[in-house]
Amino acid sequence: MASVAIEDIRKNYGPTSVLRGVSLLIADGEFLTLLGPSGCGKSTLLRILAGLEVQDAGSVLIDRRAVDGLRPKQRDVAMVFQSYALYPHMTVASNMALPLRMRGLSAFQRLPLVGRLLPGTARISAAIDVEVMRTATSLGIGHLLARKPGQLSGGQRQRVAVGRAMVRHPAVFLMDEPLSNLDAELRVQMRAEIKDLHRRLGGTFVYVTHDQAEAMTLSDRVALMVDGELLQVAAPQDIYADPDDRRVAEFIGSPRINMLDGMVRERGVIDVAGSTLAMELDVIAGAHLTVGIRSEAFHFVDHGGPDVLTGSVRMIEHMGSDLLVHLDLAGVDHPVIARLLAERAPYIAIGETLHVGVRPDRVLVFSRDGRRLRRDAGHGRASIAPIREIAR
Amino acid sequence: MGGARTDRAPVTSPARARAVAQTLAAWGLAGPAVFFLLVLFLLPVAGVFVIAFSDWQFGARSFSFVGFANFREVFLDPAFRASLLNSVVYVLIVVPGAGILGLVIAVLIESGKSCRAFYRAVHFLPFMATLAAMAIAWEALLHPAIGFVNQALAVTGLPTANWLRDENTALPVLAAIGIWQNLGYAMVLFLAGLKSIPQDLYDAADVDGADFWFDRLRTVTLPMLGPVSMFVVIVVAVRAFEPFDIVKVLTQGGPGHASEMLLYTLYRESFEYLRTGYGAALAVVFLGIVVTLTLVQARIMGKRVHYQ
Amino acid sequence: MSAMTFPNRQSLLSSILRHAVLICTGALILAPFMWMLSLSIKPPCEIFGVSFSFWPHQFYGIENYSRALTEAPLLRYMGNGVLVCAIILALQILVCAPCAYVLAKLRFAGRKLLFGIVLIGLMLPHQVLSLPLFILSYQLGLLDTYAALIFPYVVSPFGIFLFRQFFMTIPDDVVHAARLDGLSELAIVWKIMLPMALPALIAFSIFSVIGHWNDLFWPLIVVRDQSLMPPPLGIMVFRNEEAGNDYGPLMAASTLVVMPLVIAFLAAQKWFVEGMTGGAVK
Numbered sequence: 001m002a003s004v005a006i007e008d009i010r011k012n013y014g015p016t017s018v019l020r021g022v023s024l025l026i027a028d029g030e031f032l033t034l035l036g037p038s039g040c041g042k043s044t045l046l047r048i049l050a051g052l053e054v055q056d057a058g059s060v061l062i063d064r065r066a067v068d069g070l071r072p073k074q075r076d077v078a079m080v081f082q083s084y085a086l087y088p089h090m091t092v093a094s095n096m097a098l099p100l101r102m103r104g105l106s107a108f109q110r111l112p113l114v115g116r117l118l119p120g121t122a123r124i125s126a127a128i129d130v131e132v133m134r135t136a137t138s139l140g141i142g143h144l145l146a147r148k149p150g151q152l153s154g155g156q157r158q159r160v161a162v163g164r165a166m167v168r169h170p171a172v173f174l175m176d177e178p179l180s181n182l183d184a185e186l187r188v189q190m191r192a193e194i195k196d197l198h199r200r201l202g203g204t205f206v207y208v209t210h211d212q213a214e215a216m217t218l219s220d221r222v223a224l225m226v227d228g229e230l231l232q233v234a235a236p237q238d239i240y241a242d243p244d245d246r247r248v249a250e251f252i253g254s255p256r257i258n259m260l261d262g263m264v265r266e267r268g269v270i271d272v273a274g275s276t277l278a279m280e281l282d283v284i285a286g287a288h289l290t291v292g293i294r295s296e297a298f299h300f301v302d303h304g305g306p307d308v309l310t311g312s313v314r315m316i317e318h319m320g321s322d323l324l325v326h327l328d329l330a331g332v333d334h335p336v337i338a339r340l341l342a343e344r345a346p347y348i349a350i351g352e353t354l355h356v357g358v359r360p361d362r363v364l365v366f367s368r369d370g371r372r373l374r375r376d377a378g379h380g381r382a383s384i385a386p387i388r389e390i391a392r
Numbered sequence: 393m394g395g396a397r398t399d400r401a402p403v404t405s406p407a408r409a410r411a412v413a414q415t416l417a418a419w420g421l422a423g424p425a426v427f428f429l430l431v432l433f434l435l436p437v438a439g440v441f442v443i444a445f446s447d448w449q450f451g452a453r454s455f456s457f458v459g460f461a462n463f464r465e466v467f468l469d470p471a472f473r474a475s476l477l478n479s480v481v482y483v484l485i486v487v488p489g490a491g492i493l494g495l496v497i498a499v500l501i502e503s504g505k506s507c508r509a510f511y512r513a514v515h516f517l518p519f520m521a522t523l524a525a526m527a528i529a530w531e532a533l534l535h536p537a538i539g540f541v542n543q544a545l546a547v548t549g550l551p552t553a554n555w556l557r558d559e560n561t562a563l564p565v566l567a568a569i570g571i572w573q574n575l576g577y578a579m580v581l582f583l584a585g586l587k588s589i590p591q592d593l594y595d596a597a598d599v600d601g602a603d604f605w606f607d608r609l610r611t612v613t614l615p616m617l618g619p620v621s622m623f624v625v626i627v628v629a630v631r632a633f634e635p636f637d638i639v640k641v642l643t644q645g646g647p648g649h650a651s652e653m654l655l656y657t658l659y660r661e662s663f664e665y666l667r668t669g670y671g672a673a674l675a676v677v678f679l680g681i682v683v684t685l686t687l688v689q690a691r692i693m694g695k696r697v698h699y700q
Numbered sequence: 701m702s703a704m705t706f707p708n709r710q711s712l713l714s715s716i717l718r719h720a721v722l723i724c725t726g727a728l729i730l731a732p733f734m735w736m737l738s739l740s741i742k743p744p745c746e747i748f749g750v751s752f753s754f755w756p757h758q759f760y761g762i763e764n765y766s767r768a769l770t771e772a773p774l775l776r777y778m779g780n781g782v783l784v785c786a787i788i789l790a791l792q793i794l795v796c797a798p799c800a801y802v803l804a805k806l807r808f809a810g811r812k813l814l815f816g817i818v819l820i821g822l823m824l825p826h827q828v829l830s831l832p833l834f835i836l837s838y839q840l841g842l843l844d845t846y847a848a849l850i851f852p853y854v855v856s857p858f859g860i861f862l863f864r865q866f867f868m869t870i871p872d873d874v875v876h877a878a879r880l881d882g883l884s885e886l887a888i889v890w891k892i893m894l895p896m897a898l899p900a901l902i903a904f905s906i907f908s909v910i911g912h913w914n915d916l917f918w919p920l921i922v923v924r925d926q927s928l929m930p931p932p933l934g935i936m937v938f939r940n941e942e943a944g945n946d947y948g949p950l951m952a953a954s955t956l957v958v959m960p961l962v963i964a965f966l967a968a969q970k971w972f973v974e975g976m977t978g979g980a981v982k
Contacts, residue, residue, distance in 0.1 A: 439832035
């Protein structure tokens with residue numbers, strides 16, 4: 001068990017910069033997820049943590065010890081790969097025993113045939129077998145030890161890969177999209193098992209995924225990465241409800257958050273799509289902004305007015321309990337999606353004019369360069385100056 | 393298909409008519425290939441068996457079957473026995489030689505990034521160069537007086553030899569040429585095998601602590617090359633049973649029968665001495681060896697080759 | 701193996717070692733080529749002299765190469781080689797592609813039988829068939845003609861197999877669409893399948909040309925007339941006539957025979973490797 005500190009890690013592949021100065025502190029025993037679209041650098045960061053790749057600049061500390069020059073085996077980390085990377089020619093038992101054998105036995109003791117005759121080999125091997133058996137049993141794969149990976153199902157292979165990581169009690173578990181090769185049902189089941197595993201082992205987990213549902217359900221904190229930058233690190237509920245950056249808001253949540261152009265008419269009033277929203281912001285009049293409204297922040301109202309958007313219905317998606325209503329608003333080139341209660345369904349027709357109310361406290365406002373503007377003056381003040389520049 | 397056409401009241405169902413038409417079209421398209429496969433492959437191979445089991449000779453109008461007489465003659469002939477033995481010795485030198493060297497060179501090439509294409513090209517060159525012409529180059533290289541090999545040996549004070557005219561060295565020298573020619577083939581097959589090993593396995597080995605080159609080789613590389621290795625052994629063995637050009641150009645099987653090998657004996661008996669029965673029997677023996685190896689290969693590769 | 705993860709002294713050392721070993725083995729591999737080139741530009745006195753160096757004191761290449769070209773019909777041999785290889789390849793593609801298409805894309809009675817015949821052909825070493833094929837050429841009066849050099853190779857079981865493997869990877873929908881567009885089955889082979897199977901076509905062409913350019917066994921059996929000989933047979937006859945004494949022109953001739961394929965190989969290495977091993981690693 002250990003904390004992990006990542007300090008200003010940079011990595012370039014030729015001219016493309018994959019990581020542009022990432023810093024992150026992971027507490028001992030924390031489950032942290034690196035979330036982001038593919039190609040954002042999250043896997044590279046994980047591989048740098050593991051020591052499989054070397055950063056161009058910056059430092060990694062595990063348990064307050066700099067590990068930059070150390071090879072993977074010297075870092076006391078274990079990794080579960082997306083492809084599981086089980087050795088196909090070895091049995092499950094041998095796969096799981098390998099990390100212990102590489103550490104516990106000397107090069108001579110590991111030699112075939114001869115190695116067994118050397119003093120100590122038998123004793124250490126027996127201890128390894130016991131440990132492997134114990135781990136396998138705890139994962140429910142004790143009966144599979146004699147099989148080879150080719151004879152296992154996807155879920156079983158996944159457990160073996162986890163077992164191989166667990167068996168030597170590493171300080172940090174690294175997981176690189178471990179569930180992405182499983183079918184949807186199994187993925188949900190394994191998600192629960194990994195969560196449970198973290199609770200049982202209490203180790204530090206760093207988990208990479210592009211699946212926000214995985215990130216939200218598993219993590220203590222989510223670190224959201226885009227284009228080699230860490231945009232926000234926060235608890236799952238905060239990263240959803242209180243994003244720091246427009247890109248965070250857009251990445252998290254489905255359907256995607258609605259983004260509308262707005263302008264501050266006067267203090268406390270923003271013009272949006274032919275209507276107005278009441279928002280206390282520390283921004284001067286005339287400033288242009290982007291207003292983010294999640295689909296569930298809308299509710300059905302009978303007529304227009306302040307804090308109400310009006311548009312014509314373009315499409316309706318029936319989701320069971322809810323409806324996703326696509327609205328064309330005047331002067332907005334893309335439809336706005338509102339999640340409304342299904343009870344209203346019979347009354348809505350395509351082409352009909354619909355009024356939807358907005359809860360002002362659920363509206364997220366961003367500056368034109370993508371930073372969040374909070375109504376809370378303490379936060380808002382920090383962004384006054386640039387906004388003034390934009391507003392001119 | 394065709395359920396809506398009942399109004400035509402066909403004699404056969406449309407589906408059946410369609411199947412018949414498809415079959416006719418297929419055999420029509422394959423016709424030339426089928427004809428030539430029969431005339432150039434199946435009939436000749438049947439012919440070899442007929443000649444091998446009969447007393448037919450060139451120009452004879454009739455023949456009668458004589459059972460295994462030709463085979464008895466072949467196996468009692470010291471020249472054939474020498475030839476068979478030499479072929480086996482040659483295979484036993486060339487297969488491990490070319491296989492191990494090919495593996496080592498492939499692993500070395502793949503272990504770095506620089507000059508890969510260059511090294512691959514250099515080592516593969518003998519496999520596609522015209523062997524009859526290269527045999528002449530080898531002859532010059534091995535020439536007792538003006539050859540580079542003897543000149544170099546003389547300079548370093550080592551014993552020289554008349555490599556191709558000495559019955560102790562003729563076969564090993566041919567085998568060395570066989571290794572020279574085939575190691576590039578083995579190398580290329582191993583390179584393909586190495587490329588198909590997932591990088592994740594090496595990463596996993598790194599994390600698991602197997603990061604010394606020897607451990608990586610033992611934990612990942614060699615076990616993952618297992619199937620390819622079996623394959624290389626067989627295809628190189630099949631090739632190693634078929635040397636002809638170097639024997640014909642360099643030694644004519646001599647001195648004595650010291651470097652005589654199966655295909656050369658087959659050629660000489662069939663086309664120089666015109667002993668057709670003997671030649672055909674030898675061809676059957678040769679066919680037996682090659683087909684056995686090929687079937688073993690198909691068996692081993694069975695899971696990977698999907699024939700249907 | 702992967703790129704070394706850790707740029708340390710171990711990887712520098714191993715890199716030096718890698719190059720050292722590969723340069724040594726490469727030099728051994730190239731020795732016959734170098735010796736051949738070296739002798740081909742040396743005057744006789746240097747060839748038979750005691751001192752040896754790869755580069756001659758007196759450049760004698762022009763004399764050797766012009767003698768090689770004048771004393772033996774070397775250009776004729778090479779012309780024969782080109783002619784024979786080209787005709788064989790053209791016929792093989794013409795015969796094999798439709799058959800491969802049928803095996804890959806049509807369902808018909810006797811398909812398994814046909815494929816079985818192809819597999820048997822694939823297994824047979826061609827030399828085994830030489831005796832009956834020789835008798836057949838004799839009966840047909842083909843001995844000592846170009847036709848004798850060509851006809852045994854009109855169909856290539858390997859070609860059928862390779863094309864079939866590649867055609868199978870082309871989606872059936874492409875064939876269905878072509879049929880709906882009104883193409884005949886034969887037109888589908890030539891206009892759709894073969895162009896889509898260009899990599900297989902190139903690989904097979906290289907395999908076929910190399911095999912027949914280099915073949916000594918069959919031409920030795922059916923051709924006596926010098927004006928019909930392909931390069932390997934020609935160079936062997938040239939060697940025997942020269943009685944092995946005139947090394948300069950002989951090496952020049954060998955170099956000229958080997959050179960076309962070597963140059964083509966160096967220009968398109970990837971395709972050559974694929975062509976020579978493609979069937980093996982399927």
